[in-house]
Amino acid sequence: MKLLRAAPIIRFLIPKLHQTMSRSLSTGVFQNSQPLNYRAGGRVQPVDSVGQEQAYEPSTGRVIATFACSGEKEVNEAIQSAKTAFKIWRQKSGMERSRVLLEAARIIRERSEELATMETINNGKSIFEARVDIEISWQTLEYYAGLAGSMAGQHVQLPGGSFGYTRREPLGVCVGIGAWNYPFQIACWKSGPALACGNAMVYKPSPFTPITVVLLAEIFTEAGAPPGLFNVVQGAAATGEFLCKHAEVAKISFTGSVPTGSKIMEMASKGIKPVTLELGGKSPLIIFSDSNFDNAVNGALMANFLTQGQVCCNGTRVFVQRDILQKFTEEVVKKVAKIKIGDPLLEDTRMGPLINRPQLEKVLAFVKGAKEQVSCLAVKMVKRNQTHHEVSLSPIGECRDDMTCVKEEIFGPVMSILPFDTEEEVLERANNTTYGLAAGVFSRFELCFNTSTLNRKI
Numbered sequence: 001m002k003l004l005r006a007a008p009i010i011r012f013l014i015p016k017l018h019q020t021m022s023r024s025l026s027t028g029v030f031q032n033s034q035p036l037n038y039r040a041g042g043r044v045q046p047v048d049s050v051g052q053e054q055a056y057e058p059s060t061g062r063v064i065a066t067f068a069c070s071g072e073k074e075v076n077e078a079i080q081s082a083k084t085a086f087k088i089w090r091q092k093s094g095m096e097r098s099r100v101l102l103e104a105a106r107i108i109r110e111r112s113e114e115l116a117t118m119e120t121i122n123n124g125k126s127i128f129e130a131r132v133d134i135e136i137s138w139q140t141l142e143y144y145a146g147l148a149g150s151m152a153g154q155h156v157q158l159p160g161g162s163f164g165y166t167r168r169e170p171l172g173v174c175v176g177i178g179a180w181n182y183p184f185q186i187a188c189w190k191s192g193p194a195l196a197c198g199n200a201m202v203y204k205p206s207p208f209t210p211i212t213v214v215l216l217a218e219i220f221t222e223a224g225a226p227p228g229l230f231n232v233v234q235g236a237a238a239t240g241e242f243l244c245k246h247a248e249v250a251k252i253s254f255t256g257s258v259p260t261g262s263k264i265m266e267m268a269s270k271g272i273k274p275v276t277l278e279l280g281g282k283s284p285l286i287i288f289s290d291s292n293f294d295n296a297v298n299g300a301l302m303a304n305f306l307t308q309g310q311v312c313c314n315g316t317r318v319f320v321q322r323d324i325l326q327k328f329t330e331e332v333v334k335k336v337a338k339i340k341i342g343d344p345l346l347e348d349t350r351m352g353p354l355i356n357r358p359q360l361e362k363v364l365a366f367v368k369g370a371k372e373q374v375s376c377l378a379v380k381m382v383k384r385n386q387t388h389h390e391v392s393l394s395p396i397g398e399c400r401d402d403m404t405c406v407k408e409e410i411f412g413p414v415m416s417i418l419p420f421d422t423e424e425e426v427l428e429r430a431n432n433t434t435y436g437l438a439a440g441v442f443s444r445f446e447l448c449f450n451t452s453t454l455n456r457k458i
């Protein structure tokens with residue numbers, strides 16, 4: 001009787017504890033002390049390793065975690081753990097799988113402040129944005145939970161009273177490999193559909209952001225997933241390669257850069273494994289002079305400076321119709337100067353630091369190269385910390401299509417502004433890229449251009 005009464009009180013206290021914990025975390029405080037691998041339903045130290053990595057708090061440059069990169073044996077252990085869970089999970093009905101995913105979504109929602117805080121500490125994006133990331137994460141799980149119960153095969157009537165039918169069957173153990181810019185969200189994009197369809201998963205986050213995906217693994221277990229359904233191995237390229245080459249992996253889902261994606265496709269082809277690749281981008285954003293000016297300016301800012309510009313589908317090639325070019329550039333410069341850069345855990349900060357110093361140096365090299373080619377407007381430079389890194393916000397005025405900063409993915413807060421005159425011209429130029437990921441158009445005209453042309457490559 002006592003235990004029964006206690007249950008609701010404990011449930012009530014847990015969210016409060018989480019809230020207390022997240023509020024007490026401030027910049028420069030968090031230090032990871034727990035194992036960061038996860039298998040068979042719990043945190044574990046890897047049984048072998050291929051080197052060591054350190055994860056940082058970007059806003060201070062402090063090391064917040066030191067961990068071993070999983071070796072071949074540990075990767076195999078994680079895959080065996082997933083295989084064990086797969087045998088149970090594949091027998092579940094879609095509705096039963098849905099229930100677990102919905103419960104995981106509920107727990108994420110309940111712990112969203114704590115999760116967003118951890119994401120901010122390890123990634124450097126503002127808490128304002130990290131909250132949105134966590135919201136999208138639980139929505140992703142809810143979405144796939146909704147699909148799980150309704151997945152069905154087909155029945156085909158054949159001559160002579162015979163019939164054929166199809167069944168939707170899970171593949172088995174799927175591997176997820178993620179990038180560092182949306183650590184928690186990418187893990188949800190990958191695990192949501194895989195688990196909803198009856199698969200098990202071994203996930204490897206980027207070594208820059210190892211922390212929050214382990215919290216997701218714990219949440220799945222708490223939500224009722226069989227032990228081993230979602231496993232985490234930590235490490236860099238070598239660990240990723242052990243995963244991709246493992247004979248018992250049925251599918252690989254990867255988010256990251258084009259060069260790594262191409263290597264992964266090659267490794268997968270050796271085992272005839274299907275792959276899903278979410279890669280880099282250099283997307284066009286076309287702004288016609290008839291557009292709602294304020295919307296267009298705000299859209300361009302969002303499409304270039306969210307998560308410090310470290311977003312794959314950013315609209316970094318901003319094509320602006322010539323008659324509004326000057327007004328547009330002036331307004332962008334004015335608004336960029338007002339973006340609040342600072343400690344990402346503070347409520348009014350809208351932009352934190354880049355992920356690490358090598359990324360900062362890469363971005364600054366692009367800006368330097370661009371300045372040599374055109375007169376640019378590098379608007380804001382903030383030195384955050386002597387030992388670690390700075391942030392720069394740089395709209396680059398009047399770029400040309402052949403400039404390196406316009407052709408290559410910079411993955412930082414750099415907007416290239418390109419003037420254009422006609423619709424035909426801009427569509428041709430927007431499509432002229434080896435990257436195809438996203439596209440945006442600001443105009444009051446509906447369907448005044450051939451969208452199939454725009455979609456052909458983008």
Ligand SMILES: NC(=O)c1ccc[n+]([C@@H]2O[C@H](COP(=O)([O-])OP(=O)(O)OC[C@H]3O[C@@H](n4cnc5c(N)ncnc54)[C@H](O)[C@@H]3O)[C@@H](O)[C@H]2O)c1
Nearest residue numbers: 178179180205206236237240241256257260278279280312
């Ligand atoms: N299209 C999308 O949805 C999307 C989303 C986010 C990021 N991205 C892209 O990701 C890139 C930035 O992320 P990044 O720097 O982490 O990318 P990255 O390619 O360097 O690394 C991505 C992941 O792959 C792993 N990896 C590296 N080499 C490997 C190998 N040989 N075998 C197996 N795994 C390997 C890394 O450890 C990491 O976990 C950008 O290009 C960005 O556009 C794309």
